[in-house]
Each structure stands twice: as C-alpha cells, then as structure tokens.
Amino acid sequence: MNWINNETYIEIYPPLEFNYRECLIFLNRSSQEVLHRIKDGYLYKLLKVNGQNILCKIGYQANSIKVEFPVHTPSESTQEKIVQYICEWFDLKRNLNSFYEMAQEDKILQPLVKKYYGLRIIGMPDLFEALVWAIIGQQINLTFAYTLKRRFVEQFGESLTFEGETYWLFPTYERVAAIQVDDLRNLQFTLRKSEFIIDIAKIMASGQLTKEILLQQEDFLKSKNFLMAIRGVGAWTADYVLMKCIQDPTSFPIADVGLHNALKNQLALNRKPTIEEIKSIATHWEGWQAYATFYLWRSLYDETI
Numbered sequence: 094m095n096w097i098n099n100e101t102y103i104e105i106y107p108p109l110e111f112n113y114r115e116c117l118i119f120l121n122r123s124s125q126e127v128l129h130r131i132k133d134g135y136l137y138k139l140l141k142v143n144g145q146n147i148l149c150k151i152g153y154q155a156n157s158i159k160v161e162f163p164v165h166t167p168s169e170s171t172q173e174k175i176v177q178y179i180c181e182w183f184d185l186k187r188n189l190n191s192f193y194e195m196a197q198e199d200k201i202l203q204p205l206v207k208k209y210y211g212l213r214i215i216g217m218p219d220l221f222e223a224l225v226w227a228i229i230g231q232q233i234n235l236t237f238a239y240t241l242k243r244r245f246v247e248q249f250g251e252s253l254t255f256e257g258e259t260y261w262l263f264p265t266y267e268r269v270a271a272i273q274v275d276d277l278r279n280l281q282f283t284l285r286k287s288e289f290i291i292d293i294a295k296i297m298a299s300g301q302l303t304k305e306i307l308l309q310q311e312d313f314l315k316s317k318n319f320l321m322a323i324r325g326v327g328a329w330t331a332d333y334v335l336m337k338c339i340q341d342p343t344s345f346p347i348a349d350v351g352l353h354n355a356l357k358n359q360l361a362l363n364r365k366p367t368i369e370e371i372k373s374i375a376t377h378w379e380g381w382q383a384y385a386t387f388y389l390w391r392s393l394y395d396e397t398i
Contacts, residue, residue: 094176094185094186098172100166101161101162101166102159102160102161103159103172103175103176104157104160105157105158105160105180105185106156107156107158107183107185108188108189110193110210110211111183111185111211111213112210115209115210115211115212115391116183116212116213116215117131117136119215119390119391119394120136122394123236125239125243126239127243127246127261128246128261128263130258130260134152135150135151135152136150136151136152137150137258137260138151139253139260139261139262140175140178140262141251142171142174142175142178143167143168143171143174145167146253146262147162147164147167147175148162148163149162149175149179150162150163158179160175160176160179163256164253178218181218181340182215182216183213183215183216184215184340185213187342189213189384191381192206192342192381192384193206193210195377195378195380196381196385198377199377199385201356201360201374202378202385202388205388205389205392206388209388209392212387212391214336214337214340214384214387216337216340217338219263220302220303220304220307221263221265221293221294222263223333223334223338224293224330225245225263225269225293226238226242227326227329227330227333227334228286228289228290228325228326229242229245229282231286231327231330241280241281241282244280244281245277245282246261246262246263247261248264248276248280249268249272250262250263250264266293266294266298267294267298269290269291269294270291270295270297272291274288277290277291285325286325288324288325289324289326290325292323292324292325293325293326296323302323304338304339306319307319307320307335308339313341313343316331316335316341317331320334320335329348329349332345332346332347333346333349336383336386340383341383342382343380343382343383344382344383345375345378345382345383346386347368347371347372347375348368351389351390352371352386352390353365354393355390355393356371356374358392358393359389359392
C-alpha cells in the first residue's frame with residue numbers, strides 16, 4: 094500500500110475502487126457506537142500502538158486518506174503500524190475487479206454494486222474484539238447489542254479525552270481474563286455470554302488462540318472448525334469472525350438475520366428466504382460470499398450522513 098509520511102500527518106493512497114463516504118455511512122449506522130466518532134466528515138479513532146494511545150483523525154481528499162494526529166505525532170514506526178491497521182480496517186489491499194465483474198452478472202448484486210461502488214468490507218482487525226462483538230450480537234437486536242458493547246467498553250476499556258470528547262479502546266483479553274462472571278452479569282449480559290467471553294479471554298491470554306494461528310490454518314474450513322471448537326462459537330459466529338477479522342472473502346454467514354432481511358427486500362418477498370433458497374442464490378457468488386453479504390447489509394442502511 095502506497096503511503097507518505099509528511100512528518101505531522103500520513104497520506105495513504107487507496108485503490109481507485111474506494112468510496113470513503115460509503116464506508117462512513119456504514120460506520121455511522123448506530124448512534125451508540127463507542128469505538129469511533131464521525132464529525133464534520135472526519136473519522137476519529139483511538140488506537141493503541143507500541144504501548145501508546147494514539148488519536149487518529151481520518152479524512153479523505155484528493156484521492157488520498159489523510160491521517161492527522163490531534164494530540165501528538167507518533168514515531169515513524171508507529172505511523173507504519175497505523176497505516177497497516179487502516180489498510181486492514183478498510184480492506185484496502187483487496188483487488189475487487191473480479192467481484193465487480195461477477196456482480197454485474199448477478200440480478201441481486203448488480204444494482205447494489207452500482208449504488209455502493211467503492212464500499213469495502215469494514216473489518217475488525219482485533220480478533221478479541223471481533224469474537225466478543227459476535228457473541229454479544231447472538232440472538233438480540235442490534236440496538237441492544239450496541240448498548241451492551243458500550244457498557245462493556247466503558248467498564249473495562251482504556252480511554253483518552255481530548256477537547257471535551259472521550260475516545261475509547263476495546264478492552265484487552267488480558268483485562269477481561271481477570272474479571273468475574275458477575276462483572277458482566279451486572280451489565281445485563283446473560284450468564285452464558287458472560288462465561289463465553291471470559292473463557293475466550295482466558296484462552297487468548299494463554300496463547301492457545303491468536304490471529305496468527307487462524308491465519309496459519311490451511312484453508313477456510315479448518316479455520317472455521319478451529320473457532321467452532323471454542324465454547325460459545327457456533328457456525329454464524331465463526332463465519333462472522335472469519336469475514337470481519339481474518340478477511341476471508343469466501344466466508345458466508347448464511348444464518349445472518351440481516352442477510353435474510355436484505356434478500357427479502359431485494360427480492361420483494363413477503364417472507365424471509367429459506368437457507369436452501371439462499372444457497373441457490375449464492376451459487377453465483379463463489380469466492381466473494383463475504384462481499385456479497387456486506388453489500389446486502391449496506392442496503393439495510395440506505396441513508397446519508
């Protein structure tokens with residue numbers, strides 16, 4: 094990924110198929126979001142790099158992503174890791190040409206890629222965050238999921254306050270491994286979810302589960318099975334994590350309620366499609382199931398910011 098260090102700020106040059114505004118719309122889908130803030134067209138994100146909390150102010154101009162540092166300018170090595178994070182967050186290294194070629198021949202995706210062209214999967218580079226968010230979202234609506242996430246982050250995460258605004262980091266697995274089930278129950282987490290989250294934190298703290306271990310698996314199925322061996326991680330959770338954190342374009346959370354609702358809308362059905370119907374529809378999406386899903390999710394947030 095091409096980028097320039099301008100001493101006090103960074104410029105990252107994304108692929109032509111990148112639409113910053115579309116990415117912001119997706120990131121702005123909940124007013125309860127606690128891990129980033131969008132203000133006046135800028136995206137504010139707190140990152141912990143090399144032991145430092147770095148506030149990033151991310152904007153877009155003249156075909157480049159400009160990253161400023163409102164609090165203090167980090168070292169060049171830290172800036173390089175920030176570039177890596179942003180590239181992963183926005184999936185900037187992915188060549189989408191074959192996805193768009195496929196989508197042009199698909200009756201469901203064709204209007205979506207035309208409308209949202211340049212949208213990229215907004216990932217979760219941190220494995221613990223991806224797992225916890227997926228578990229939080231199991232069997233509850235999105236609004237309450239964001240409420241639980243906010244409570245979790247504000248209770249156990251680190252923060253930085255700048256010009257009257259507080260910015261948060263997602264809690265580390267080391268921190269969560271040391272808490273008790275009742276600490277989460279007090280935030281309205283169910284008993285099961287509390288146990289699952291703390292168990293995962295302990296597994297990660299022991300080194301038995303890392304992002305590197307997942308990336309080293311020989312294929313998608315082995316990665317999925319590795320995750321599903323963990324208590325609390327079912328097929329949907331594993332698919333979601335592989336899609337959002339490991340960035341496997343073949344990951345397909347076929348049981349996802351949002352996917353079902355989006356397909357219902359796009360096909361003008363009076364009911365949600367069955368799993369078998371979705372499998373049939375998705376035969377054209379081979380190799381790009383994750384992107385097809387993400388564009389369908391985007392159709393549920395047809396609004397501007």
